Amino acid sequence: MALLTAADIAYLDEELASHESRYLTGINAREQSGFGRNEADWRRYREIVLAPVETDGTFLDIGCANGLLMESVAAWSAERGIKLEPFGIDISARLATLARQRLPHWRNRIFVGNALGWRPPRTFDYVRTEIVYAPPARRRDLVAHLLAHVVAPGGRLIVVSYGSSRPDGVRAETLVEELRGWDFPITRVDDTVSVAHGFIVTRAVTIAVNEGRPTGW
Numbered sequence: 001m002a003l004l005t006a007a008d009i010a011y012l013d014e015e016l017a018s019h020e021s022r023y024l025t026g027i028n029a030r031e032q033s034g035f036g037r038n039e040a041d042w043r044r045y046r047e048i049v050l051a052p053v054e055t056d057g058t059f060l061d062i063g064c065a066n067g068l069l070m071e072s073v074a075a076w077s078a079e080r081g082i083k084l085e086p087f088g089i090d091i092s093a094r095l096a097t098l099a100r101q102r103l104p105h106w107r108n109r110i111f112v113g114n115a116l117g118w119r120p121p122r123t124f125d126y127v128r129t130e131i132v133y134a135p136p137a138r139r140r141d142l143v144a145h146l147l148a149h150v151v152a153p154g155g156r157l158i159v160v161s162y163g164s165s166r167p168d169g170v171r172a173e174t175l176v177e178e179l180r181g182w183d184f185p186i187t188r189v190d191d192t193v194s195v196a197h198g199f200i201v202t203r204a205v206t207i208a209v210n211e212g213r214p215t216g217w
Contacts, residue, residue, distance in 0.1 A: 052126075189205050
């Protein structure tokens with residue numbers, strides 16, 4: 001990985017400060033994971049991450065915050081007869097500490113680091129990420145690094161984008177075009193659509209890995 005530039009560091013520092021300010025002042029587990037709606041909506045807008053999960057395995061949540069998604073995917077997958085062993089990483093040591101306090105039985109599975117260059121102690125069958133975790137100029141690097149060093153052979157990288165539930169808000173649809181523009185082969189696309197407005201609120205784009213390389217490369 002190329003060294004971080006001053007602009008990269010400034011971006012990451014700003015994102016870290018913003019997330020700690022918002023998440024650590026949350027009054028419930030969802031707010032501490034960056035989600036301001038109710039529990040039913042949490043499941044509706046987050047469970048799509050399990051769409052490409054077809055077998056038992058390990059699941060790494062990049063940007064795990066307080067660990068709520070780790071906890072959720074383990075429970076939701078169990079309802080489907082699938083056993084996922086969740087892991088998490090966050091760039092914020094304070095959020096990782098919160099996750100370990102909430103989930104002491106998984107405390108050794110929660111790491112602190114920058115996913116852009118992190119070398120994990122093991123690889124994972126399913127890895128969830130968002131490209132916004134890297135500065136704009138380094139987002140292709142993030143995806144390439146995860147595919148090469150974090151996703152296990154035969155595994156899946158699940159890249160998620162979250163749009164607004166408001167008609168005038170940010171849209172999630174552009175993720176496919178971004179990944180294709182970087183020449184990553186897309187295996188599948190899954191969406192959660194707003195019932196009220198009909199637009200995509202959550203998009204999950206899967207890239208399959210075969211023998212350490214994305215299928216199709």
